[in-house]
Amino acid sequence: MSEHAFYTKDLSVYYGEKHAVKKISMDFPDRQVVALIGPSGCGKSTFLRSLNRMNDLIPGARIEGEVWIGGENICDPGTDVVRLRQKIGMVWQRPNPFHKSIYENVAFGPRYHGIRNKKELDRIVEECLRKTALWDEVKDRLHQSGLALSGGQQQRLCIARSLAVRPSILLMDEPASALDPVSTAKIEELIAELKKEYTIVIVTHNMQQAARISDKTAFFFLGDLIEYDDTNRMFTNPSRKSTDDYISGRFG
C-alpha cells in the first residue's frame, strides 16, 4: 500500500461516558479528497481529530480501535505519536498562525526536524508558499508577522506551514467556514491542486463545497457512519433516506 492511503478499523471515541464516534471503519484512498459531512455534533470533527490523535489533549477523551497509516497503527500505545503527526498535516477552522513572522511560520517545522541549512530552509519556504499561492503576495514581507495577513491569507499560511514538514495526509476541519467567499474559492482551488500530492480529509458544513471538491463523501449522524460512497453517487442517488434528507436540506 502507498504511504498516502490509510484506513480505520472499528474506531471509537468516548468523551467520559459519551460514545461520540461509534466503531467507524473507513478507507481513505491514495491522493483523493474525502469529505466528512453531517449535522453539528455528529462526531465528524471528533473522528477527524482522532486520525492524528489530537483528542489526546482533551481530558476524559478515550480512543478505541485502529488507525493504520503507513504500516503502523497509531492507536497502539507503543506508537510514537509525536513522530507520526509529522506525516499528517492539519488545518483548523479558524486560522491559527504562530505569533511569528511569515517566514518563521513555515520554516519552524522543518528546522525543528533538523534542517538548519539556511538555503535549504529558504527553498522550502518558497516552495510551500508557492504551493499555497501565497508567494507572490508575501515575498516582499516575509519577515513581517503572520498575524498581519488577512484571514484567507492566514489560512493559506497555515496550510503552507503544515506542508513544510512533508506530510502525506492533510486533515482539514472546516478550513473555509470562517472566510469570505473569495478566500473560500481560493482555498477550494488550492485543495484541488494539493490532492495531486496529498490524501485530504475535509470536514465541511457546506454541501456544495463537499460536492465541488471531494471524490468521496461520508455522512455521519449521531456518531455513526451512515453512508460512505463516491461523491457523485452520494449527491445524485444516495442509498439511505436520511442521507438524502440531509443533503437536500430537510434537516441538519
Next chain:
Amino acid sequence: MNIPTSNVQSSAESGAKPRERKQRHVAEEIRGKIYVYFCVLLMIVTIFSIVYFIASRGLAPFVSQGVALKDMLLGLKWKPEGEPPLFGALPFLFGSFATSLFAAIIAAPLAFCASIYMTEIMPKFGKTVLQPAIELLAGIPSVVYGFVGLSVIVPFLRDTFPGQGVGVLAGALVLSIMILPTITTIATDSLRSLPNGLKEGSYALGATRWQTISRIILPTTLPSLLTGVVLGIARAFGEALAVQMVIGNAPHIPHSLFESATTLTSIITLEMGNTTSGSLHNNALWSLALILLMMTFLFVFVVRMLERRVKR
C-alpha cells in the same frame, strides 16, 4: 534549543533514520519534564522546610526548656531577661487580633461600597479610574504606609484624642488602607460574576437598586465577600513593619484604642536581632513565629471552606 549535529541534519534531509529522531524529541520532552518537576519539587521542599525549621525552633521552649504552653498563650507578662524569665504572649496575641480585626471592620464596609460602586453604579468610571487607583494602593510598600501613618495619622490622633497617638487605632487605620484593595478586588470579582438575570428579575419586580443590592446581591455573594474579608485579615495579621512603626510597642494589653500595644510581628521584628541563637529568649520568639505560621494555615483553611461554599 538543540544543538544541531551534522548527523541529524543529513538524516532529516534524507528522511531516514526515524529512530534517531524519535530519541531526540523524547529526550527533549524528558529534559523538559525533569525541569518542571524540579521546580515543583523545590516549592514543596521549601514549604516543608519552612514548617520544619520554624517548628523545630519554636517548639524547643516547650519541649526542652521548661516553658508551659499555657503560660505563653495566657501569660500577661513578657520578661524574657527577668529572673525567672516570663514569656506571656497574650498581649501580643491580643494586639495582633485587635488591630487586624479592627482594620477589617473599618475596611470591609468601605470595600463593599467601592465594589458596588464599580459594578452597579458607575461601571465605566469604576473600571477606568477607581480600579486602577485601588490597584495602586495595593502596590504601595508597607514601609511607606508606616511612614505616612507615623507622620500623618499618629500626630492627628495625638492632637484629637487622649494619648500619644500611637496605638491600636493608629495600627488599625494603617492596616485598613492596606487591606482595602484585597477585599475590594475579591468583592468586585464576585459581584461581576453574578448572572445578569438575577438582578434583572429583581428590577423587573419593581425593586429599587438598593433593595436589589441588599436583598439579592449581598446575600448571594456573601461567601465570596467573606473570603475577601478573611484574606484581608490574614494580610493584616502578618503585616510587620507598618504596624510596628505606629503601634507604640508597649508589651501590655491596652485599655483603650488610643493606648500603645504590641503585635506578634512587631515583637519579633524588634527583638529577633538582639538575641543570641539558641537562647531561651530567642527560641520563645520562634514560638511566636510558629503561632504566625499556624494562623496562616488556619486562614488558608477558612478561605478554602468559604470557597467550597461559593462553588456549591
Next chain:
Amino acid sequence: MRAKTVDRIATGVIIAVAVLIMAVLAGLLGFLLVRGVRHIDFHFLTSFPQAIKEGGGIGPQLFNSLFLLVLTMIITIPLGLGAGIYMSEYAKPNRLTGFIRLVVEVLSSFPSIVVGLFGLLVIVNTFNLGYSLLSGALALTVFNLPMMVRLTEQSLRSVPREQKEAGLALGMSRWKTITSVMLPVALPSIVTGSILAAGRVFGEAAALLFTAGMSSPRLDFTDWNPLHPTSPLNPLRPAETLAVHIWKINSEGLAPDAPEIAAGASAVLVIMVLLFNLGARWFGRALYRKLTASK
C-alpha cells in the same frame, strides 16, 4: 416612596465612599510627593547616608534595591516559569495537583516576616550565606515565586488551544510546543505581571531585615569586581535596601534631618512603584502589539 428615599440615601453613601477612597489615595500620593520631592536631587540619590550628620543620601540603598531586584528576578523567573508550565500543561486533575495547588496557596499566604525568619534560619545560618544580597534574593524568591507560578499558569491557559494543536500537529514534542509556540503567545501577560511583581519585591522590607541585613559596607563604586568585599556587585555582602532604610531611620534614625530623608526616600520608593505600574501596562501593550503586528 420610602423605598426610594432609602435607595437615594444608600446610593449617596456608596458614592461618598468611592469619593473618600479616591481622596485617600490622592492625599496619600500628594503628601508623599509634596513632602518628599523637595528633598530629591542628584546629590540625595547618589551620595552615602550620614549616621548623625545632615545631608545624607540614599545612593547605596537605591543601588542595593535595584541589584537585589535583578538577582531575585534571575532566580524567580526560571523557577516560576517551570512550575507554572507544570501547573498549566503537565498537571493531571488528581490529588497530587490539588496538593501542589495548596502548596502554592499557602506559600503565597505566608507573612513576609515569616519568610524572612525562614531565610535567617536556613539561608543565613544553615547554608552560612550570612546577611547578604544572595540571602535576601533567595528569601524574596520564596515570597515572589507563588505569584510567578500563578501568573505563568494563567497566561498559558489563556493561549488558544489551536496554537498548541498547531505545534503538536507539526510533529513537535509537547515541551517544544510549550516553549516555542505557547510561551511567545503568553509572553505579554507574563511580562506585565512580572513587572508588577517586581514592584512588590522592590518595596518589600520585612523579609529582608534578617536576610539582606540592615547595613551596607562602605561601598566603593569604582570597584566592580564582584569578588571584592566592598564592590557593589558582590552578591555575598550585606545590603540595606531603600525600604529597609526607610524603616530604620523612622525607628532609630539619629541624623537631624531623618524625617526629611524618610520623606525623600518614601517618595523615591513610591515613584519607582508608580513607574513599575505604568511601565508594566505600557510594556505589555507594546510587546503585544509587536508580537501580533496589530495596530
